[in-house]
Amino acid sequence: MTVLIEISNSDVVPSTRASELVQELHRITTELQTVDLTQCSDAELVDVAADTERAIARLTFAGDRQIVEIADRDLPHKTGHRSITQFMTHRLRVADPMRRTKQRHATATHLSPTGEPLEPEHPALAEALADGKINTSHIRAVLDVLDQIPHAVDHDVKIAAERQMAEIAVDHTPADITALGARLLAHLDPDGTLADDTDRKRRRKLSVNRQRADGTAKMSADLTPELLARITMLLAVWAKPGMNNPDDPESPHGSIENADPEMVEAAAARDDRSDAQRNHDAFNALLKAVFEDGLLGKSHRGLPIQVIVKADLNDLVREAGFATTATGTLIPIPDLIDMAADAQPWLAVFKDATAVPLYFGRGKRLATREQRLVSFARPDGEVCSTPDCGIAAAHVEMHHAQLDWGLGGLTDITDLAPACPKHNRMVGDQPGQFTTRMVREGPDEGRCVWRLNAEPGAPPNPERVNRRPDIPRRFIEHLEQVRTEIHGPDEASGDQSRLQLRQIIDLRNASDAEATLASIMLAAAYPRV
Structure with missing residues (x-):
């Protein structure tokens, strides 16, 4: 059956498939706005809400495709608007046309001058948006990161970075994307050429603006x-x-x-x-x-607040890369060296490549300062150990993860894990609370796993770990895949890859400890065969 629609000049024309779909979408949306949600189980209601948000993101992708067609037909000028931005603002009622335009340029398919479809500027982002796995806020955060990659960077590196950020966006919040993007930029530019000290x-x-009428500024x-x-x-x-x-x-x-x-x-x-x-x-x-207290202008006095920082030893040796503070701030290694001139250094050593620290026992309920420092130095120790929580280490408590203190648990570093106050108080044996334990073996050894207690009769929920993305490893994997797609697979070679030392280490005046450390690093970089 052909559906007819009424247009502004009162003429009647047959509707297109696109118009039919939009009308059907409005009908379904009206029904969705009034459907009885009380009939849904808890799990079904969560799925319905998640799928609704996914549909909103997919509709945004469809809307961007329509705006591209509108622009290609020059409809803004034909309808009396001076630009596509004004058309989006007044005719389409788009709240933020500039950001939407930036998103469209990044994820929509445009036509070449000869009419051939062009691949989106960021195809991995476009695919994730089309599938509803990310939304406009995720894209905005990703583009803010990608925009900081300099033009001089090789094309394959840019493609790998875009895939890495699209992968991160699917599983993380916009705030997480910004933080993890900073780590990716630090990996791409360990020597600080993206923004050297002069640029910073x-x-x-x-700046303090003028006072408003109510006295605030x-x-x-x-x-x-x-x-x-x-x-x-x-x-x-x-x-x-x-x-x-x-x-x-x-x-x-x-x-x-x-x-x-x-x-x-x-x-x-x-x-x-x-x-x-x-x-x-x-x-x-x-x-x-x-x-x-009369401290103004007196540089010899100050507040007893310490900046706690952890850094990779290789970065310190190279004087490149970034360190992480207990509040989650990234600090360039050269800046850290300047700040640490009068600081007290600590060395935390972990078992192999795991999160298992040196044993540090304690016979009291409260963790010591040393234990907190070791906890922070762990892999991913800069945040709460609860999955999907990004509360920084400066705001966490030490949780008796293996066994609660009141039940005989020990305040040993191998049994402790960082937990923000909210999640620390959500540990218990009731439904909706968490059960925790420390992993004793395997790749997650030394980490804390969290399991949400299920309702009576329901199957148990899975154990989860708050594992932050391994930015360097995943980026290398993406880059190798991109290079294979562009150049084809590399021929097999018998040579083993070696660590490229980017800085000559002067050992002429080295202490015994420094000489031993350099010997260990060189042995790892150039093993005997």
Whole structure:
């Protein structure tokens, strides 16, 4: 049966298949808006909600395809609009046409001047969006990362990076994409040529806008990695719930490390501020303390806040790459070396290539500072160990993962795992709570696994590990695949790949420990056959 639609000039024309599908989509959407959801089981309701979000993403891909066709036909000018952007804003009611345009250029199929379809600029992203595995926010975060790769980088490296980021986007949040993208950029550019110290210093700024009518003002800043590391550490100890609350006369002031735990707990229960408001109040309290204590302008005094950083030994030797702070900030190795001139170094050694640290036992319930440092130094120890949680190590507690302290568990580093306060309190034996244990063997040895307790009669949920993506390994795999697609498989060679040392190590004045370390590294790089 042919369906007829009415157009603006009152003429009647046969509808196309595209119009029929859109009308059917509206009919289904209307029904979906009013369908009885109480008939769904818990699992089915979750699947329905997830599939709805997936459909929204797929519709965005379809909409971008339609906008490409509109632009190719020059319909914006034919309908009295000065540009495709204005057409999208006023006729299509697109909320952010500029971002949508950037997404369309990256993921949509366009036509060449001869009418041939061109592959999307980022085909892996396009495929993920078309399938509904990612949405516009994921794409925006990925493009922000890819835009930072310099044009001088080889084409195959760019393709591999795009595939890597598309893979990350499927399983992670936009915030995670930004953080993991920074790690990918650090891997692509360990020597810091993407943004050297001169570029970072040139871009640094902090601006305070004029006051608004209500007396408030907006502040914006581009921070160097060094300042960012210090600020995030400050917020970790001054902006905790209950701390420095100007609306609570009994709120403790200063650092949480110096506050009475019972007072902090009571104040936190009364604290209804947002994270951003707590950050604001922490800065205000800090500046108030600076003025009251006469610290302003005196460089020999300061706050007892330490920046805790972990770095790979190979990066330190090369003086290249990036280190990670306990708040999740990436710091270029040269900057770290400058910051660490007066610091106290710690060495954490792990079993083989696992997360099993040196044994460090303790006969008390609370973990020591040393145990916390070792926990942070573990692979993925910079975040909470609960799957899909990205709370930084500066905000976690040490969880008795193998056996609760009250049940006879030991405060040994091999039985402890980082857990944010929320997840630490969700451990228990009731449905909806978590059961945890430490892995004792296999590739995940030394890690904490979490299992969500199932409802009575339901099958058990799987055990999960909060494993962060192995950026270097996966990138190399993507790059090898891209090069195989472009150049074909490499011929078999009997030569073994060797570590390329990018810096000459001067051992003439080395200590015994440094000479031994260099000997071990050289033996690993050039094994005897």
